[in-house]
Amino acid sequence: MAFACGGRAENNKPVDSSPKFTQYYNQGEQLYQKYCSNCHQKDGAGLGRVYPPLNVSDYMDNHFNDVICLMRNGKKGELTVNNVNFHQPMPGIPALTDLEIAEIATYIYNTWSHQRGIVEVKEASMILNACPPSE
Numbered sequence: 770m771a772f773a774c775g776g777r778a779e780n781n782k783p784v785d786s787s788p789k790f791t792q793y794y795n796q797g798e799q800l801y802q803k804y805c806s807n808c809h810q811k812d813g814a815g816l817g818r819v820y821p822p823l824n825v826s827d828y829m830d831n832h833f834n835d836v837i838c839l840m841r842n843g844k845k846g847e848l849t850v851n852n853v854n855f856h857q858p859m860p861g862i863p864a865l866t867d868l869e870i871a872e873i874a875t876y877i878y879n880t881w882s883h884q885r886g887i888v889e890v891k892e893a894s895m896i897l898n899a900c901p902p903s904e
């Protein structure tokens with residue numbers, strides 16, 4: 770298989786090929802397409818100045834805990850991704866379980882330009898228990 774070089778958001782091969790990682794990743798991909806891709810797009814590129822990108826995002830790199838929390842609680846106010854300002858509210862999805870959030874996080878943090886490794890449900894739960902109250 771040929772790999773393109775120099776693309777900004779080429780898909781990386783996931784860092785982990787264990788059955789557990791693969792299960793989280795595949796579930797996460799389905800959940801992402803169901804709950805997130807209508808705004809952030811299937812390829813994670815976002816939509817202009819309305820929906821911020823996930824494929825390459827310094828916000829995701831620097832605000833891991835906030836990203837875990839915003840899936841459930843949403844986010845109002847402004848944020849900056851790759852020097853672009855966004856100020857459209859993101860609705861939270863309170864129905865997502867801790868496991869589903871860990872799976873989505875595993876997917877978005879190991880796709881496109883990201884290679885973080887698995888996000889365990891234990892880690893997600895710890896962060897979710899400490900989220901600031903939703904605005």
Ligand code: HEC
Pocket residue numbers: 801804805806807808809819820821822823826828829836839840844845846847848850855856857858859860862873877
């Ligand atoms: C209705 C549209 C919509 C949906 C659905 C949505 N988002 Fe967002 N998302 C936004 C908007 C708008 C922002 C910017 C919020 C702000 O400006 O405060 C955002 C911000 C983010 C950010 C932080 C900024 C960045 O680009 O790194 C992440 C990460 C993110 N969303 C992930 C998700 C995930 C994962 C899901 C699914 C569980 C999801 N979003 C569902 C609209 C959406």
